[in-house]
Amino acid sequence: MTYGTTGGTSGGGTGWHVSEEDLRAYARGGLPAPLLWSADAHLTACAHCRAVLADVSDPAALDAGWERLDAELDAPRPGFLESLLLRLGIADHTARLLAATPALRLSWLGAVAAVLLLTVAVTLGRGATGSPTLFLALAPLLPLAGVALSYGPVLDPTYEMAVVAPMHGFRLLMIRTVAVLGAGLGLNGLATLALPGYGLRALAWLLPALALTATGLALTARLGPVLAPSLVGGGWIALLLTADAARTGGEGPLAPFTAAGQGVSAAVAVLAAGLLVLLRDRFDLSGRRTA
Amino acid sequence: MTPTVSASGLSLRYGGTRALDDVSLRLSAGVTGLLGPNGAGKTTLLRVLATAVPADRGAFTVLGHDPGTSRGRQEVRRHLGYLPQTPGFHPDFTPFEFVDYVAILKELTDRAARHREVRRVLDEAGLDGVRGKRIRKLSGGMRQRVALAAALVGDPAFLVLDEPTVGLDPEQRMRFRELIARAGEGRTVLLSTHQTEDVAMLCHRVVVLAGGTVRFDGTPAELTARAAGRVWSSAERDPGAKAGWRTGLGTFRNVGDPPVGADLLEPTLEDGYLLTLDGLDGVDTEVAA
Structure with missing residues (x-):
């Protein structure tokens, strides 16, 4: 927004004002957000700008503007997460969808951060030798759990309403998955930075995390949002225990964290993502339950 | 339409x-x-x-x-x-x-x-x-x-x-x-x-x-009409009734096939509904007195 040259603060019509050009755009309904929101807020307190707006508007457009302003005044202030997402440039409707995602709540993110801190502390306590196995084993499970908590009849209280809405269930799933995965991988990444002694070996959780999350989602289409991630998580732990039993010497990295294991993870992630896309229409209907 | x-x-x-x-x-x-x-x-x-x-x-x-x-x-x-x-x-x-x-x-x-x-x-x-x-x-x-x-x-x-x-x-x-x-x-x-x-x-x-x-x-009127002539009042619960319950007046309201000379009552939608369900498998129309 551009303002007049008088400087000072808004309010009361004695400070700076919305430029006439912006007011004309506002009157036409052509002022984009977030300038629109700023104009809305300023107009409530500035009689001068309201008078200018009346001069540059046709009466019908002015009525529509007031109606819009009235509706804006009813809209509550966005919460912390929503405000953060808006500042990051996320569209307001997407930010609202994400604000309703359980795994993006501060309580969940705080729990993930606490688990990671504990794991990093244990890993550091053992000294930077060999492979940070505990961290690498745990880190892929956290995004899997976060995504599993984001969608489904058991964990999303509004699932039944969401599934019959025109927005495709797969689209909602993907919006939430990308956000939860981003947050989860970000926290894991920060934890990795706390383990500089291991170098790139401490990043060996990334591809397994993508593989587990994609596999969990793809199986959700058939097995549901509780059984599928549980099976995938259980399978991951079983795989690590098997790899540990098969490891000779006891000090080298477990098979999934070797170069070959990373390649397998990447292949599984790609295949599962492809399967997920093929099964996308299954997310558009609710799971059956007796009623 | x-x-x-x-x-x-x-x-x-x-x-x-x-x-x-x-x-x-x-x-x-x-x-x-x-x-x-x-x-x-x-x-x-x-x-x-x-x-x-x-x-x-x-x-x-x-x-x-x-x-x-x-x-x-x-x-x-x-x-x-x-x-x-x-x-x-x-x-x-x-x-x-x-x-x-x-x-x-x-x-x-x-x-x-x-x-x-x-x-x-x-x-x-x-x-x-x-x-x-x-x-x-x-x-x-x-x-x-x-x-x-x-x-x-x-x-x-x-x-x-x-x-x-x-x-x-x-x-x-x-x-x-x-x-x-x-x-x-x-x-x-x-x-x-x-x-x-x-x-x-x-x-x-x-x-x-x-x-x-x-x-x-x-x-709703048609459902109510299903009970026309099939609701009656009695001092005790009529054992022949499909359903019967004591009303606030102390008498019993019976629904079913009334005996001859029964004191017939105006049916309600609920009476018609109960009679519609009567006799269906797994549906209990018995109402406790």
Whole structure:
């Protein structure tokens, strides 16, 4: 927004004002957000700008503007997460969808951060030798759990309403998955930075995390949002225990964290993502339950 | 009149249970009541018509759109408002935020237009005074209103309400009935309920479902007429009655086949409903004295 040259603060019509050009755009309904929101807020307190707006508007457009302003005044202030997402440039409707995602709540993110801190502390306590196995084993499970908590009849209280809405269930799933995965991988990444002694070996959780999350989602289409991630998580732990039993010497990295294991993870992630896309229409209907 | 909803032969099994069996319906503007005992298949039928679950057999259309295809399903959903049996909320949201969230799911992405619509439906549901309050602090009746407001977003032509008056006290129930009556003006509303009073007060038509099949489809007056000459009063419970219960007057109200010379009473919708269910497998019409 551009303002007049008088400087000072808004309010009361004695400070700076919305430029006439912006007011004309506002009157036409052509002022984009977030300038629109700023104009809305300023107009409530500035009689001068309201008078200018009346001069540059046709009466019908002015009525529509007031109606819009009235509706804006009813809209509550966005919460912390929503405000953060808006500042990051996320569209307001997407930010609202994400604000309703359980795994993006501060309580969940705080729990993930606490688990990671504990794991990093244990890993550091053992000294930077060999492979940070505990961290690498745990880190892929956290995004899997976060995504599993984001969608489904058991964990999303509004699932039944969401599934019959025109927005495709797969689209909602993907919006939430990308956000939860981003947050989860970000926290894991920060934890990795706390383990500089291991170098790139401490990043060996990334591809397994993508593989587990994609596999969990793809199986959700058939097995549901509780059984599928549980099976995938259980399978991951079983795989690590098997790899540990098969490891000779006891000090080298477990098979999934070797170069070959990373390649397998990447292949599984790609295949599962492809399967997920093929099964996308299954997310558009609710799971059956007796009623 | 062209029906809003036209369904034929809808059938659905859950494991070994036949939840719906060859259900055919045509619904037009106004409030249609769906009555039936527990396990009759009411919620299943509503979930099928709301496109939450597909039927195993049969088909239906809403305003001519076939939800059997992905595109048709999306079109049906654009004309649908659905209040599920146990609507869930994000408790930290306010009514405004929650309805705004549902409006986004209903493809209203323009912020100003969406907020206007949110305000309209909150006003229609009588929530203008609490739109900024956290949902977790609202009473059960107010929460049901929030769910109704969410269902009304986008002015849907077909409104599906699954037992919306359950758990409400009498005053809340009466107020909710007023809201449903208003919502039914110019819309097709399918209202599932256990309460025959809901049907008597709101509905121009009633469908009785039991064992997954339609047992009655007609006007409330026609359902009431089924009990004409089959309700009588007696000093003691008549052992020949299908159902009988002591009234506030101390006498017994009996429903069934009256003895000769019985003191016949004016039938109610509930009497007709009980007689419609009488004799059906798994349906208990016995009423304790």
